[in-house]
Amino acid sequence: MTTSPASASVNPASVNQLRTGRSGVHYEIFVRSFADSNGDGIGDLNGVTSKLDYLKDLGVSAIWLMPISPSPTYHKYDVTDYYGIDPEYGTMDDFRRLITEAHQRDIAVIIDLVLHHTSIRHPWFQEAAKGPDNPYWHYYKWLRPDEIKRRKLATRDITADSGEKNPWHSVKGASYPEQYYGMFWSGMPDLNFDYRPLREEVFSIARFWLTNVGVDGFRLDAARHLYRESEEPKNHEFWQEFGRVVEAAKPGAYTVGEVWTRPERIAPYFRGLKANFNFDLQLMVAEIVRQEDDTEDLVEFLTYVHKTFSNVNPEFIDALLLSNHDQNRIGSMLKGNIAQLKVAANLLLTLPGLPYLYYGEEIGMLGVKPDENIREPFLWDIRANDTQRTRWRRGTYSTSQTVRPLAQQQANPDSLFSHYKRLIAYRNSHPVLTDNLSRLFPTGIRQKGIVAFIRQASTGDAPLVLVVHNLTRKPIEVVFSPDESWCRCVVFETLPGSSFNDDRVTVPAYGCVVIE
Numbered sequence: 001m002t003t004s005p006a007s008a009s010v011n012p013a014s015v016n017q018l019r020t021g022r023s024g025v026h027y028e029i030f031v032r033s034f035a036d037s038n039g040d041g042i043g044d045l046n047g048v049t050s051k052l053d054y055l056k057d058l059g060v061s062a063i064w065l066m067p068i069s070p071s072p073t074y075h076k077y078d079v080t081d082y083y084g085i086d087p088e089y090g091t092m093d094d095f096r097r098l099i100t101e102a103h104q105r106d107i108a109v110i111i112d113l114v115l116h117h118t119s120i121r122h123p124w125f126q127e128a129a130k131g132p133d134n135p136y137w138h139y140y141k142w143l144r145p146d147e148i149k150r151r152k153l154a155t156r157d158i159t160a161d162s163g164e165k166n167p168w169h170s171v172k173g174a175s176y177p178e179q180y181y182g183m184f185w186s187g188m189p190d191l192n193f194d195y196r197p198l199r200e201e202v203f204s205i206a207r208f209w210l211t212n213v214g215v216d217g218f219r220l221d222a223a224r225h226l227y228r229e230s231e232e233p234k235n236h237e238f239w240q241e242f243g244r245v246v247e248a249a250k251p252g253a254y255t256v257g258e259v260w261t262r263p264e265r266i267a268p269y270f271r272g273l274k275a276n277f278n279f280d281l282q283l284m285v286a287e288i289v290r291q292e293d294d295t296e297d298l299v300e301f302l303t304y305v306h307k308t309f310s311n312v313n314p315e316f317i318d319a320l321l322l323s324n325h326d327q328n329r330i331g332s333m334l335k336g337n338i339a340q341l342k343v344a345a346n347l348l349l350t351l352p353g354l355p356y357l358y359y360g361e362e363i364g365m366l367g368v369k370p371d372e373n374i375r376e377p378f379l380w381d382i383r384a385n386d387t388q389r390t391r392w393r394r395g396t397y398s399t400s401q402t403v404r405p406l407a408q409q410q411a412n413p414d415s416l417f418s419h420y421k422r423l424i425a426y427r428n429s430h431p432v433l434t435d436n437l438s439r440l441f442p443t444g445i446r447q448k449g450i451v452a453f454i455r456q457a458s459t460g461d462a463p464l465v466l467v468v469h470n471l472t473r474k475p476i477e478v479v480f481s482p483d484e485s486w487c488r489c490v491v492f493e494t495l496p497g498s499s500f501n502d503d504r505v506t507v508p509a510y511g512c513v514v515i516e
Contacts, residue, residue: 020108020216021254021275021317023434024061025349025424026356030325031065031089032074033377033390034359041391043377045090049098050388052105054406058362059424062108062254064219066325068095071119074392075325075371077112077221078119078188082205092213099214108216110254111209115202116222117188125189129171132178138195141181143168148179156183160260161222161326183225193226193238203245210250217254218246223269223276224259232265239272256319256354263305267312275317275354278305282321286333289344292449292471299442299453302351306440317436318353322361329358329367329374332397336366339510342419343471346494346512349423350467352455354436362420363406366397373397379405419494426492426514432457432465433514444481450507452478465491466515470507479504487515 035047045068055063067076070086085092099109118125127136148154148168156167168179169186182189192198209215220239227234239257246253256275259266266276284296309316322330322344334340341364348355359365360378367374376398377390383400385407395402409415427433437458445452449472456464466487470476480487480503490500490513497508500515507513 020062020252021354022436024428025059026062026064026354027055027060028064028324028356028358030359030375031068032392033375035388036390042088043390045094045098047388049101052101052107055107056105058421059428060107062110064110065112067112067114072121077114079114080119080122083208096213110217110219111215112221113218114221116225117184117190120187120189131176138192139198140189141192142178144177145179206246207249210253220255220257223257224261236268236271239269243272263308267308270309270313270316275319277319277321285322285344285347286330289340289471290334294451298451302440303442315437319356320348320351320353321356322348324358325375328369329365330361331364331366332368336364338364338416341416343510345420345423346469349427350433350512352438352440362417363409364403364416366402368397379403381405381407423494444483445478447476447478449476450478463516468505468507469512470509473509475506475508477504477506489516491516
């Protein structure tokens with residue numbers, strides 16, 4: 001195979017702040033499950049540091065750590081100290097060393113910042129719960145039961161991100177009638193962003209992590225739910241202010257929001273946040289790969305989505321994923337079918353936008369809700385040899401019997417891991433593919449079992465590339481339309497067996513080709 005001469009001199013994404021998110025591939029880590037450095041069975045920050053060379057070898061340009069601050073729960077999405085590190089995971093010195101070591105490898109570090117709510121054990125809430133006269137009362141949302149009833153707020157519709165139907169909760173033993181609002185459950189009271197002192201405290205927290213500790217950005221949990229749906233413009237306003245605070249503290253710092261709704265309602269969040277996750281695309285990719293046919297018209301959908309986002313912010317970053325800590329793992333969604341998992345990886349890593357890998361996705365880890373089952377220990381090796389496998393829980397879905405551990409896959413050039421590594425390496429080397437702000441154009445190709453699209457770098461000074469995916473188990477001869485007359489040769493193939501002949505290209509079963 002030939003390689004584009006222009007691609008050879010392009011380096012992977014730098015940790016330079018102004019480029020974080022604009023190129024490269026990100027990797028989500030549940031610290032508890034990733035790697036154990038001290039033998040207590042719980043993954044920790046030093047364990048993550050010990051695996052930075054692995055992540056560098058895989059081709060990752062940034063890691064997103066799920067919450068690392070003190071919390072009473074295993075997942076740590078209910079924080080008790082926004083300025084600390086949970087002792088289960090290590091110390092602030094450990095975290096600073098992780099950042100230093102990551103930066104030495106040109107890997108940025110992004111942390112989960114859970115601003116929507118705190119734990120009921122947070123000192124703010126402990127104070128607020130003393131009553132309406134307490135200075136922290138207004139940090140949270142309180143209403144009297146009669147007002148909740150009058151305003152018809154007593155219940156909420158169950159949504160994909162919260163099963164809580166009755167969001168108003170009483171403080172046990174309280175002498176006052178007011179109840180606090182907790183959208184997710186009674187242990188996570190929502191913060192009140194209408195209260196200016198609370199906002200300023202939140203901004204101080206962001207500055208602390210950016211400037212004092214040195215992180216490169218934030219993933220913003222439940223970004224759409226700071227205010228109720230009827231007050232959604234207030235969400236947009238807050239994130240615009242937050243974005244200005246972040247940019248002033250560390251120019252170029254990266255922000256990505258968890259906003260799960262229609263494209264038209266996601267778009268305004270790009271006024272304050274640089275990226276937002278594309279959950280609709282995630283569901284669509286799993287469906288078309290499973291059916292082995294583009295029944296959803298993926299390119300038409302993405303063209304519409306990107307136009308919608310661009311109308312608000314032409315510099316938007318579309319954050320792409322196959323699964324994460326809240327969704328069933330793509331490995332289980334595709335029933336462990338390695339050929340189809342490779343197709344899903346092909347789409348994730350060639351579509352325009354910023355791809356996120358959920359830890360273990362590259363080795364085909366499995367998992368179906370409840371949440372603990374999609375957050376199982378990473379399989380570094382078979383159990384007898386795996387000194388860093390975490391033991392906080394035994395794997396239910398991902399075990400050495402159901403998933404080949406990394407050590408075995410590293411030695412196999414045909415493994416899912418080897419596929420990810422080779423595809424990421426090529427993506428990182430290519431001036432168009434690694435441009436996460438590059439734009440999508442449809443093609444004239446309309447064939448069953450095929451997804452084809454054109455990408456062009458955001459700068460406009462790089463050549464067009466045509467990417468063709470075969471979703472099926474048989475080779476397909478793809479005939480170009482007159483619109484693809486500029487295509488001259490295949491510069492990359494995920495599987496051997498492609499051939500280019502004048503006005504057509506043959507794509508192997510479950511294969512992908514890049515054409516210039």
